[in-house]
Amino acid sequence: MNAPTPALVARPERLRLVGQRRQILAVMHQRLMLGMLVYAGIIAIIALRLIWLAAFGDHAGRKGGLVDLTPERGDIVDRDGQALARTIDAWTIGLQPSKVIGNKLDLAEKLAVLMPEKDAAAYLAMLRSGRNFYYLRRRAPPRLVSAINALGEPGLALEREPDRLYPQTSLAAHVVGFTDLDGKGNAGIERAFDERLRDPAQRGQPIVLSISSRVQQALEHELGNALATFSAIGAAGVVMDIHTGEVLAMTSLPQLNPNDAGDGTPEARFNRATLGVYELGSTFKPFTVAMAMDSGIIKSMGQIYPCPGVLNAYGHQIHDYHPFNRPCSVAEIMMESSNVGTAQIAGQLGKPRQEAFLRKMGFLDKVNVELKERGRTLTPGSRWGPFETMTVGFGHAIAVTPLHLATGYATLFNGGIYHPATLLKVDRNHPVGAGHRVFTEETSYKMRALLRLVVTKGTGKRADAPGYRIGGKTGTAQKLIGGRYSNSINVTSFAGVFPMDEPRYVIVAMLDEPKATPETFGFSTAGWNVAPVVSRTVSRIAPMLGVRPDMRREPNMAEVLPYVHEKAEH
């Protein structure tokens, strides 16, 4: 009868609507939850990251890199730790013409006032050129840098760049060497140890040289004085420890300033001590006598040789500077530096033994030292016959470096053992180079008195330094000019050892082409010009090296004095 009320019966579409809404709600909840999770996740990640940073992270103000003090290139110091080469931050002034905003004419004038090496026109030309960059000044002094900075021109670039500085300027320049503009070693230790100096793992530790600055300075000063006094074209000197082979000083003059190596003449850049080879003349005679003693040819310093004024040998003539014209003993031959006598000894020795000895002393190879500038010994080579053996015996027809000579004297007087020369300080990290025996100990001992005799009574009197017992040998060799030996142009040298009663140091000094002066009475032989250098140098350096002067000590002169024919006093 009554129709059912629509309120009681849900319409099917309505029902469907409710179901849909529920579904939608669920989906919405799901989505919201997902979004919340995403946000929560992000926040959690941020929070975790913050906690992590707070716990383990670096703080914002950290300045990295500044703590690192390792220089760009390792230092080079002497044996006492005094710096010989250092890398510092230097100011560089550059010019970037494209960035200049001010008046170029004004700027050019101001630059010319501040840096007068170029005039305003040159600066203006640089400013107007299209180039990107010019170096105006490298290694600029701070005052100039602040003055340039005060110009306030953005086109002027002030930068710091590592720069190699040699605080002692020319001291030991040929040992230390120098670098080029890119900081690469070009000579000396800088070149020989370039990789070690640049290696980041090793450059924090300086290279310690065997050079002693004070000894080096004394040698350079005295040699430099002689160079000026006698107008020589060059000079070289070596001081060496005979037991370890450490080179305490080594110089070559004319001097080079490694801070400005580019301006040095080729002459100044040439290392005469290790690269130059010279016929060093009579300084070779002790080697010949020692070889003969070792070979049993000379049995006593009193052995007599005929010493005519001129010796005719194999179609040549050998002369003496102080001719004897009588029989003379070995002691006298050495004392008066007789070529005639030494030639006869060398002749008895013969070429094979002479060559073997020279080879064992390292004279026939390049000198054994760390530097790369090493000269090749000149020998008679294939023409090394009986006559050449004689001339080699007194130091002609063989050209070696002064460092060879120093090494040879060290070998002769340290008991007869050859050690290679070294420029690095001998200590725990760097032991003495492996040596081998060349002369017997007895020969080494007997030679002491012989060379002391040369200084007390012979040609080397002016090399004596009272109390320091120098023993040594002068050498005056004529220079080979245009294939002929010149009569007036010499290379004079002195090789000595001190103190002779207990030899410790060898000193070699050499002058290239010294001229005679009124003070030397017209002589230009070694006894007059280079021997006094040795005397003065030794009196300066011996106290530094711990050699006490003692007037009462001498080597055993009884070995030689009985065989010296005393002249009547005149």
Next chain:
Amino acid sequence: MSARGFGSVLSAGAVVGAALGFYLVSLRVASERAALEDVETRIALTQRDIRLLQTEIGTRGRLAQLERWNVKFIRLAAPNADQFVDGGFQLATLVAPRKTPAIEAPVVLAAASIPPSDNQSALTGDGAEAQPAPTPSRPVNEMMHVASYTVPQPKAAATAPAKPVVARAEALQGKAPAKTPPATKPIKTATSDPLAPLPGAGAKAKGSAPAASAVGANPKSKSKDSDD
């Protein structure tokens, strides 16, 4: 029920508090570390400055420069062999003033009634024997006569006889010239030993003995060298 409701809040608060505490600790550590790094950086910078300054000092005081100054102005030379001493003892012999028997006082005191032997000892200056003063039988002022090469000035003459024993003792110790200024001059003529140092020179040598021996200009050090 309400306690249970707050429980979660409290625990959340506790967790937050603890986290904050941890964070504060961590912050503190970080700031300490930052301060330490600052110090380290400053040390490194200072070391770099020291290195720079050392390089500069080394460059300005390079040996070649010192040598140039020495040649031009200072003029020091290497010591000679005989300027080295064997040890402390030899050094002391150079420094210690030699005990000189010289009569440094220009004033010779003569007593009127004193036996000549005493007078003799005073002349040779034998200090030990001269020490006991002559026993005066009469007042000292009357006995003493002053003998000198210089014309005695009234002042010196007045002081000397006043306390003769003291003056003599002082004279033997070399202090007399300080007391009687006009008497310093005749020392040269009155001393028996010409090599004996003047009182002034002796004091100088005492003060700067090594320098004096290095120069070798001091006659006293020379005489010592020749002894050795």
